[in-house]
Amino acid sequence: MSVLTAEGLSLNLGGARILDGVDLVLRPGEVTAVVGPNGAGKSTLLACLAGLLRPDSGQARLGSEAVLAMPARRRAQQIGFLPQAPEIAWAVDVETLVGLGRTPFTGFGGASDVDKAAVARAMAAAELEPLAGRIVTTLSGGERGRVLLARALAGEPAWLLADEPMAGLDPAHLIDAAELFRALAHEQGKGVVLTLHDLTLAMRVAERVVVLSKGAVVADGPPLEAVTPDILARVYGVDARLSQGEGGTMVELVGRRPKG
Ligand code: ADP
Ligand code: MG
Numbered sequence: 001m002s003v004l005t006a007e008g009l010s011l012n013l014g015g016a017r018i019l020d021g022v023d024l025v026l027r028p029g030e031v032t033a034v035v036g037p038n039g040a041g042k043s044t045l046l047a048c049l050a051g052l053l054r055p056d057s058g059q060a061r062l063g064s065e066a067v068l069a070m071p072a073r074r075r076a077q078q079i080g081f082l083p084q085a086p087e088i089a090w091a092v093d094v095e096t097l098v099g100l101g102r103t104p105f106t107g108f109g110g111a112s113d114v115d116k117a118a119v120a121r122a123m124a125a126a127e128l129e130p131l132a133g134r135i136v137t138t139l140s141g142g143e144r145g146r147v148l149l150a151r152a153l154a155g156e157p158a159w160l161l162a163d164e165p166m167a168g169l170d171p172a173h174l175i176d177a178a179e180l181f182r183a184l185a186h187e188q189g190k191g192v193v194l195t196l197h198d199l200t201l202a203m204r205v206a207e208r209v210v211v212l213s214k215g216a217v218v219a220d221g222p223p224l225e226a227v228t229p230d231i232l233a234r235v236y237g238v239d240a241r242l243s244q245g246e247g248g249t250m251v252e253l254v255g256r257r258p259k260g
Pocket of ligand 1: 013014016018036037038039040041042043044045
């Protein structure tokens with residue numbers, strides 16, 4: 001499987017610099033967490049990596065290929081994208097929506113047995129069997145999040161880029177999602193890139209953390225190197241303490257630093 005790289009990605013929107021020369025080499029078989037304050041550019045970075053946004057300069061590459069130059073169908077087979085707080089407008093049942101994740105593969109003959117098996121695996125991975133027949137517009141936010149995760153998994157992409165996929169999940173589904181992302185990377189060798197706000201969770205799920213601030217990478221490395229009290233003070237303006245808990249490192253927010 002290929003590395004996914006950002007090479008000098010820069011993007012201006014509405015006169016503001018949203019991404020400012022982002023260089024990253026993301027490796028398959030790893031979970032990378034992208035963290036940073038609101039408006040840091042996390043969603044924009046993910047969309048550029050997925051080929052959904054065109055940067056003003058620089059490029060995203062999958063292996064040696066420019067992501068934007070890939071035919072849409074093949075790109076969709078390679079890179080699954082899970083948008084942030086997605087809207088589901090269609091009143092279809094869960095299984096049908098998850099099945100849409102196979103669209104990049106489905107031929108004119110409709111869903112094959114291979115497609116059906118992939119949908120079933122994705123439904124199982126997101127524990128959606130009990131909800132299979134439910135109409136998606138009637139589900140809770142966290143349940144919908146799992147449906148959209150399953151839709152992305154159904155395409156079995158080599159890369160999964162997920163924008164705040166853990167938001168709105170209850171504690172049990174949070175742990176399940178963390179284990180699922182880790183299994184996708186460690187057991188199936190996929191590249192997994194997540195944006196999230198919960199730093200404790202980021203350190204627990206990822207072996208690499210990228211800290212983004214004002215469109216630029218300010219730290220990038222193993223959790224304990226990238227997430228330090230000093231960096232959190234600089235980037236978020238908070239005092240934080242790190243401690244070792246039974247489930248891993250915990251980030252305790254002590255308070256806000258004086259502004260200025
Ligand atoms: P994050 O996901 O880290 O919260 P985003 O990537 O969503 O940040 O946004 C980065 C910045 O870009 C924000 O300040 C946001 O307001 C701005 N932005 C996003 N889209 C547009 C747009 N279409 N026009 C102008 N500014 C935008
Ligand atoms: Mg965002």
